[in-house]
Amino acid sequence: MIFITGGVRSGKSAFAEKYAKQLFLTYGKKRLIYIASGVAIDEEMAERITRHQQDRLNSSVKWETIEIEDELIFKDDLFEESPVVLWDCLTTWLNNVLYKTESFNEEIRENEINRFIQTLKNQLFKWKEEKDCFLLLVSNELMDEPPSKFSEVNRYRSLLGELHQWMVANCDEAYEMDYSLSKRWK
Template sequence: MGKIIFITGGVRSGKSAFAERYAKQLFQIYDRKRLLYIASGVAIDEEMAERIKRHQQDRFNSSVQWETIEIVDDLVFNDELFAEHPIVVWDCLTTWLNNVLYKTELLNGEARTHEINRYIQALKEQVLKWKEVNDCILLLVSNELLDEAQSKFSEVNRYCSLLGKMHQWIVEKCDEAYEMDYSLRKRWK
């Protein structure tokens, strides 16, 4: 059976760097054949384009070969990629959820809620499949946004509520959970 590792923390807390280092260690320890990186970022502005470029360069300059899969919202995967029990880093779920909310924003009421829930359910099923069927070691990276006061904007509160519930589900299912702060990690589980 595989493993789920959850890594969270504030923006620029060192989450991605820790996830990549840990993935490379696990890749060598478990002698896996593939090291996959699922990227959900979209270059919507210059700052995001620079962040994506920096992350790509970090992986390119790595001592191991990363395979990158871009998943903006729909979870479309080639199952053959996961047949060899890879180490997988998904960076990041916060961005993925944001992309889902953006994609569904023109839907109204129950139709939108249903569609968002469909995406989240698909994510849960995929994560469990990778762990239980494909024997993957999966490092899920996400931002910690729930330390802030409640927003006056309903869409921000919806996002935080969905993210919080998603985090709770992941932590319940995961084998290890880490929180990053100033590049320092605290293991919670």
């Protein structure tokens, strides 16, 4: 399990895709899977999704794409043939979870958010421990920004920070991107 983080436009997706292709080719894997969590909620996001799709279409290798907005529902054969899996990105996935639960009362919402996060942790741990695959996880680094005047933004950052700490503790490698340069922390 490999964690890759960085700020917006830091080069983390390009790094992750290049690394995933390298693992795919080096280890002779038969499947290269891209888990996408982006939802085209506005024109900018639609353009970003299209750009990422074009990058994969123009790639020298064939990517299989699975779209996961929030619920972690995977086919049983996802990890057949020990694939390389790239999930881009967990920041967007968490945002989707918060958006999905925003109309719930506070107690129910907290329970649902915790359920989503625990399901994610369980799934990632299961993949890491039980499957012969490479799993690359991409997420945005938001902790360098000053605190927001909005409590929901601060809650999001807190959840993401806790999730990042868990991921780094459980990953085999961890990278931070800045200006398309990678720093390996683990």
